Amino acid sequence: MVKPVCAILVLVLGAVAHAGPLTATAKTDLAGAIDGLTAAAENSGYQLVKVQPIDQALIKRGYPNPGMRILFIGKSSAVEQAMKANPKLLSVLPLRLTLIVEDERVIVSSDDLEMWKAMFPDPATVRLIEGWQHDLGLILSDLSGR
Amino acid sequence: MHVYSRCLLWVFLCFGLFSALPARAEEEDPLLSVFLEGGNIEQATESLIQAINSNNFSFIRQQAIDSRLVPAGLEAGSARIVYFCNFDLMSRALAIDTRTTEFLPCRITLIETDKGVELSAVNPAWVSNRLGNHRLHEYCVKMKKDYLNIMSEAALW
Numbered sequence: 001m002v003k004p005v006c007a008i009l010v011l012v013l014g015a016v017a018h019a020g021p022l023t024a025t026a027k028t029d030l031a032g033a034i035d036g037l038t039a040a041a042e043n044s045g046y047q048l049v050k051v052q053p054i055d056q057a058l059i060k061r062g063y064p065n066p067g068m069r070i071l072f073i074g075k076s077s078a079v080e081q082a083m084k085a086n087p088k089l090l091s092v093l094p095l096r097l098t099l100i101v102e103d104e105r106v107i108v109s110s111d112d113l114e115m116w117k118a119m120f121p122d123p124a125t126v127r128l129i130e131g132w133q134h135d136l137g138l139i140l141s142d143l144s145g146r
Numbered sequence: 147m148h149v150y151s152r153c154l155l156w157v158f159l160c161f162g163l164f165s166a167l168p169a170r171a172e173e174e175d176p177l178l179s180v181f182l183e184g185g186n187i188e189q190a191t192e193s194l195i196q197a198i199n200s201n202n203f204s205f206i207r208q209q210a211i212d213s214r215l216v217p218a219g220l221e222a223g224s225a226r227i228v229y230f231c232n233f234d235l236m237s238r239a240l241a242i243d244t245r246t247t248e249f250l251p252c253r254i255t256l257i258e259t260d261k262g263v264e265l266s267a268v269n270p271a272w273v274s275n276r277l278g279n280h281r282l283h284e285y286c287v288k289m290k291k292d293y294l295n296i297m298s299e300a301a302l303w
Contacts, residue, residue: 021245049214052251054236063237070247076215079222088177090211090225091255091266098247111248115276119176 022133023109024140030069033099033106033143037071040142044135046073049094067101073139078132085124092116095132108143110136174275178290179266180297187226189303190256190263197299198230201292205230206251224258232292235285243282248273252289254297265297 026033038048052070059065074094082089092111100107113133117126182190195205206229210221231251239246254267270293274286 021248047215050209054240054247054250057231058233058237061233063233064241066237066240066244068240068244068247070250074212074215076212079212079215079225083222083225087225087257088266090257091177091253091268093211094215096248098244100244112276116176 020114021109021112022136022140023107024144025105025107026143026146027105028146029104030099030101030106033108034069034071036143036146037073037097037099037108037139040139040146041073043142044138046075046095046135046139048072049074069099071097071099073097078128081128085128086120086122088120089116089125089128095136097136108140110140174269174272176269176272177266178269178293178297179264180294180301181262181264182301182303183262185262185303187224187256187258187263190258190265190300191226191228193303194228194254194256194265194296194300197296198228200299201296203230203232203252203292203296211255226256227253228256229253235289239282239285239289242285243277243279245277245279246282246285248277249286249289252293254293265300267293267297269293 026036028036034051041048049072052072055065055067055069072094078095079090079093082093092113096111098109100109113129113136117129120126120129182193191208195208198205208226208228210223211225211227212222216222229251230253236246236250239250249268249270252267254265257264257266270286270289271283274283
């Protein structure tokens with residue numbers, strides 16, 4: 001009985017350790033999701049930096065609508081901390097969120113920051129990334145709760 | 147039956163331990179970087195934009211790393227981001243895998259030091275390695291080459 005329980009525990013812990021991108025779903029349209037994310041980001045001390053309308057850019061050039069948009073959020077302290085802890089992390093700032101329209105809902109997902117922790121395992125860098133993951137988690141759950 | 151359940155247990159344990167380890171991108175660095183000796187961030191930005199245009203990409207915009215996060219005029223002068231895109235490549239890559247957005251639009255970060263300017267970008271091939279989509283990986287390997295061409299050309303100032 002103990003062995004199967006251990007096996008299940010290892011499986012569950014494995015899934016948690018390999019968390020991947022954070023995601024949330026909002027029952028709204030694209031504009032509603034952008035407004036909701038902007039407000040949720042502000043609640044966690046972040047600012048909307050840019051909405052990248054890749055859907056409109058592609059449609060304008062005759063390509064199919066990918067039904068998605070990219071949004072960048074950031075805060076000045078994150079930039080300062082990255083500069084001090086590990087300037088290589090500036091390559092993932094401002095933080096990116098992808099919005100995908102699916103039926104009458106919008107799925108939002110973050111970049112997979114988990115891999116950056118594996119690549120830069122020094123404690124200061126890991127702490128910084130975990131802070132961003134925590135913030136992104138709060139922002140996305142704030143969005144889903146709206 | 148006893149042997150079967152023991153084997154099953156080992157399979158579960160091995161799978162659990164394997165998935166607990168972070169997926170590692172094989173033989174790819176997470177970042178592509180090129181150092182431009184001498185010069186400043188303004189010159190490097192100008193040279194980079196020329197290299198982007200000459201490599202069949204469209205320059206989208208440039209901004210300070212903390213643009214819109216601090217009052218206008220007080221942005222950091224030593225770090226900047228240049229965004230660019232090849233719309234054909236972007237459309238095809240998105241059609242294969244929407245997770246491509248993790249490196250779209252293309253962006254290169256410039257950091258000025260007292261010895262020159264470092265250009266760095268997330269390596270698309272590193273991203274696609276861990277996404278595990280072989281079709282996408284082809285595009286990402288090409289995109290990696292494009293990034294390196296652009297950055298190397300920018301270094302020829």
